[in-house]
Amino acid sequence: MTEGKQKKKRTIPGFGLTMGFTLLYLSIIVLIPLSMVFLNTFSMGFQDFWATITEPRVVASYKLSFLSALTAAFVNAVFGVLIAWVLTRYEFPGKRIIDGLVDLPFALPTAVAGITLTTLYSPNGWIGQFFNFKIAFTPTGIIIALIFIGLPFVVRMVQPVLENIEKGMEEASASLGANRMQTFIKIIFPELIPAILTGFALSFARALGEYGSVVFIAGNMPFKTEISPLIIMTKLEQYDYEGATAVAAVMLIITFIILFTINILQWWTGKRYSGK
């Protein structure tokens, strides 16, 4: 993910061929399906399009979807680093098992995750019963589901970077009189930033499009807990393909802007701290 770091003369030939293949492959897998979304939208005329995407209910769903996805990605960025730290820096029995557990949210069908989480957090559930406010069927429940499915991204991004930080750097910093905190903030953390940002971006993007696990725990109340993917589904249910793609197109554009911003940040931090 950290491309553009090295501005050396290319030593390996074949740039034209590989670049051509990359573009072709990306077109077939990503660009053509996505362009279908926009083509479908163009068939409805601007007025209908605008009316569809500015409907109060749709706007409320955008707010909910983006805010809950960002919150979940942020929580994952903090705790994902913590987990990665523990997994790389300490030896303890059962480490392998815990390491394997991190990937579980990827392997679990989202519907199963949704039903399980709802059972746990519903007012009479194992965890839900200890709280005097509702968790399932509120935005809090949505965020919990999104944290669950996005956790592996940050952990798996940060882990290899932590493993590769040379001990020598930390020793040098300690011998120059820095305490543990200073070493972390000035030496280790800057190295991690690009990986954390990537993990954050992936976790956010995944959370935004998540439908399967969220519909079970959301409660799907109009204006309160309706996520954008559900709005898209309700439009499809009315055989309103154009309306569905209009809502999807707006989500895509906003997502692209956010991901692009994160990429720029990454590139900038990478340049700034790597000193290359």
Place this chain on the structure above:
Amino acid sequence: MKKLMILTSLILAFGVLAGCNSEKTEGDGTSKPVELLNVSYDPTRELYQEFNEAFVKHWKEESGQDVSIQQSHGGSGKQGRAVIDGLEADVVTLALAYDIDAIYEASNLLAEDWQKRLPENSTPYTSTIVFLVKKDNPKDIKDWDDLIKKDVSVITPNPKTSGGARWNYLAAWAYAEKKFDSDETKVKDFMKKLYQNVEVLDSGARGATTTFVERGIGDVLIAWENEAYLTLEEFGDDKYEIVNPSISILAEPPVAVVDKVAEKKGTKEVAEAYLEYLYSDAGQEIAAKNFYRPRDEKILAKYEDQFANIDMVTVDDTFGGWKKAQETHFNDGGTFDEIYQPQ
């Protein structure tokens, strides 16, 4: 060793291909085995498992031909879209006529008057909408009126995504219309109060049942009659009971042969026989056993203690058909959206 592996996989691959080829049917009337795909909605799973076995036997006796039936289940609207997008269903058995109409409109795979081709509006079995409450009915719920009380929490799925939920909504509407003598403002007010008592709008009928039964949320579940009986069967009638409202709706889940697909596959004859068999005594018995109301008077009488006598309206008489009902109530900007407009 490696050579052997490659050889084996090649042989296997050809074997599979050959197998696929030998299953091709060559039009009707041959005794070559034939395969049907029945695309259906969620709660019919158990019904068609039993019915398919019976039909396979019946068809073998009738024509000597082996038939195997593939089932596909899911939300009714989603299933309809799959057929439009090219899922090759020989027959569709969906939750509402609107979904089969949509197949005609979007893809012309069957005729516009598909619903007239089989008896009784092409619905061999019917169902209705009832209430499921906790044992001994602690909130004393007897009718639709009781659902708008302040302290009653109602569970029903989202009419935007669930076929069953649309029947629920229309049944409630029909009650309010009768009560308020078709005064639209009062009817909408009633519906508003009803949906204010809804805590969770699940995306499908099964999901709503799960919310009510497994999570213990809500005091009353508005449900398909067959789904309510299945719940009693599964969780015991010492935990839940069924309440029959004074008015409900006759839910007609229709069936149809998808002509163009069946013609292409050469399965038309067997597909038609398959649907007709639903109307036979054996088919009607199986429907009744799975808590669907049989159309056949004799068999309905036989199961009369299972099916309460409820005053039922129909979509055609009260709402002017499914197309109109969908436009008025469930499409964007319809009455269901109106209920949720923030004041």
